[in-house]
Amino acid sequence: SAVISQKPSRDICQRGTSLTIQCQVDSQVTMMFWYRQQPGQSLTLIATANQGSEATYESGFVIDKFPISRPNLTFSTLTVSNMSPEDSSIYLCSAPQGDRSYNEQFFGPGTRLTVL
């Protein structure tokens, strides 16, 4: 099973600034996913980060707002740009066991973001 870490674990940011969240996996994985979870709500997939190609964004999420990097098979970053209070949420990265997106997923501990 993969062990996933995220930095920072939490942050409080000012409106209009940007925050980059780091996700580190202890083994090489083909796909990494970035999710957002509002309190008491379901997980919403932001994008899939694939090494060697551009991230694939879900409906409602754009690269200018959530740029993603995937420099290698164990690391990814998600930037929340030009933040507003509506971006306050928990951001989670995950990776599936094996090469298939539909396998069991392992999650990082999450980054709790508060935008003032």
Place this chain on the structure above:
Amino acid sequence: GQNIDQPTEMTATEGAIVQINCTYQTSGFNGLFWYQQHAGEAPTFLSYNVLDGLEEKGRFSSFLSRSKGYSYLLLKELQMKDSASYLCAVLDSNYQLIWGAGTKLIIKP
């Protein structure tokens, strides 16, 4: 549209049994997951069902009926540490995971 329905909150007594239901309407079906999420922590995998029937794993069992678009998670011999949210997620025809909002389970002594 795609939809996953779970009760928002359930309460049960330590030592008892509780069943958490999940109904789904998705574009295709390639399996259903249950995850456990303790407050402030990441979700952790509990089970995966792709065929009809009951899958048992210790105190936890998961059931699936594809014809009814229905699953349940059964927790036996409840312990205080089982207090958590339980998330149902369905893989649609594009192998995209569609997540339910989760059921917050409160265990009382």
